Amino acid sequence: MNEGVSTKSSLVLLLNMRNRITSFLRCAILTVLFLGGASQVWSDDLSDARLRANSGDHAEAIRLFEKHLQTARPSASVYYELGGSAMKSSNPALAALNFRRALVLNPRFDAARKALADTSLALGIPSDLNDWKVRVASKVPLNLVLITGVFLFWLGLFILVFGFHVNARRFFEVGLILIGVILIALVCVCDPRVTQIQQRFVMASQGCEVFNAPVDKSEKLTKLPQGSVVTAISERGRWIYGQLPGGAKGWFLSEGLELVIPAK
């Protein structure tokens, strides 16, 4: 009697498992199909944008590039191409913003660096690419350095731990840990996605007025031209307190400013 009951419950269990596996496979197939279709949509937008850019229809190319970037993962080369189209349609501010974004994603993108320098000069703003962090990021593969640093750090720690019972001076392990920490810190300091997270780009053609206080009628300190980049320190409603390219600080309205690193 008991044997019959246990056989029956085993069968029910097997049937349940089979149903679960079937529904899992169905979901997996649908996901793959959806992702495949979506990637096809993205690639279609991108292909169209490139075709338009090549045929000289830069306004439409800009629209398609932007549409593609709204749905696809960010790509330095797409931002670079978008900047190129903006440049050719006489919109240097949009071009500068997108070259800058391309450089954030790939700091070693020399073509984007040169294009940004040219566009900045055309906008009449000084280049801010001479910072040591920017120079380091432009020379060093940051992700590789980070992985190396993390590997050395853990290697040092493991050697230290497994040699714990051995009474010896541990210069080698401590050295590895220190080198790892330095490499990790270097990447944290130099990665443009960290250094430029608070930066705002002056997109408004009439520039951006900087005030002494977050009040419309307060004293105007200066006016930043289009294409300038400011670093936000704090925000109060529509007002942003930030640092200007020369190091001075002031208040400015958030209207007409674009985040260098787009909001998620």
Add this chain to the structure above:
Amino acid sequence: MKMRVLILWVGFLLAASAILQAQEATAGLSSPSTIVGQPVELVVTVRDTRNAQVPQSVDVTGLRVELFGRATRFEMNNFKVTSTLTFTYSVVPLSAGEFTIPPIEVRVDNKTVRTAPARLAVMAGAPPVVSNPSSANAPLPSTPNVPSSAGQVTPYFGDLLLSKKKAYVGEVVPSELRYYFHSRISGEVGDRPNFGGEGFTAQKLSHVPKREQIVNGENYIVFGFQTGITPVKSGALEIPASSLEARLQVPGSPPPGFADIFQQFGGALPPGMFTNSRDVRIETKPVTLEVIPVPKEGKPENFSGAIGKFKMEVSANPKKAAPGEPVTIKVLISGQGNFDAMGAPELSEDEGWRSYPPTDKFEPSDPIHFSGTKTFEFVLIAKQERTQTPGLKFTYLDPATGKYETLTQAPFVVEAKAGEVAPTPSTVADSSPLATPKPELSPLMPVSHDGGDSSWTPLFRQPVFLWVNLFVALFWVLALIYSLIKKIARSKFMQKRAEAIRIREAITELAICEDACFYDQASSCLVSIVGGDTENIGIISGLTDTEKEVIRGLMERAAESKYSSHAGVKPTPDERGRVNQVLSRLASQYAK
């Protein structure tokens, strides 16, 4: 009866004269702009006085300002008597330019009061060569269009005055909205009139200081608002009426029976003694401006859109430029015209220079931005070694002649070395917005690779990276725990503790073991406790003589049991008890 009336009037006037206090003086021009030779009026008004002295003429270079009229008025409003002196000067422009008529000193009794300075823009030349020359380019007329009212005095009216009746598309036409209120009425007027319409743009209305003006022999207080109208399409442009709201105290009728009292004394009610408050809307009449397109004949390809009369001053700095050092060409365009729509002057072609779109800044000298100075700054960087800068030319349309005029500037002699492009100076101190840039950029380089990340999140903040490191960290913590345990287990303390436990177990086992193996086990237990020093019992500290004797006996019995043929020497219970007791004490002593 007549004596009573006379006494009443004298008392009335004495009371009123106490109110008469001096004094403020205002000055206003009948038009803010004119052309050479076309006079305008400067009216100086002094209120609350019956006697004042003004100079016969005012010295202003380029203008002839002479006094030619004087008028005095007494008025009564709500039992308040006011007196007003009006002096009218004729202002004849002798040359073109911007003039400021200085404050005019007015002597009132023993005091001197001054008017505010007045500005007058004078345009040069004759009327423009257009289909109706006599009507174009005229200054604002000083005589307003008074609405006819069958011989009655008009209490208030509005007027829109244009400086010309014919203009080009894009040309700025200085205009003034005027609202006239008869000086007999008082009240409050709105902040500014509503003004606007289709087919033109207008500058923000600028308030003109209140002034007085005599129109058709009547004294009016004039509220004026200046603006610049810019037509945006050709054809007949109708500028619609604009209205100003006001609350006025207009002459009213006395309460019933009040007039009878005066009639009993044989007199009549003084005018202006009673007033009524009334909200009114004063409107100007619509005005038509004929707008013509800019002439095609002689129009240069690069016409910047400037319409007016301008002059140009240019300077270049520095004269010697190091490699990469920019040379700045500063161009000052001054005069009268449409500065807001004016484009930059044109640099002549020179392959040896790299130029950038100029910055521009406008400093108006009047509130309607009709006259002033616009400054353009070109930044040039030598691509090749150069000894002179490019030349400059600026073309504008002169509305007075209807022809295009070109101002040119010859190249400046400089020494500029070729070199790398230096960054432009910091813009933080520069308060001027840049002109709309027209970048001359190098062609975009082809993308050689698609490197870089595909995320705005740095690698060290990405979930995969964090999870991997968390896993490694967990593994490391486990390894650390294992290593610590191993290290602790190998410590002397732990070894001693393990030995103590082992001895305790041996003693416990000794208590219950067979008699035959008692001495062997007791001997092993002793070796464990004292560490092999059993040969010399003397060195075992803390033993009494009796205990030493028990240990010695134990050693002998153990040796006998081990080496003699009489194996299995059995202890008596008494002996077992003594040996156990001694070993337990030794174990507890060594454990400490």
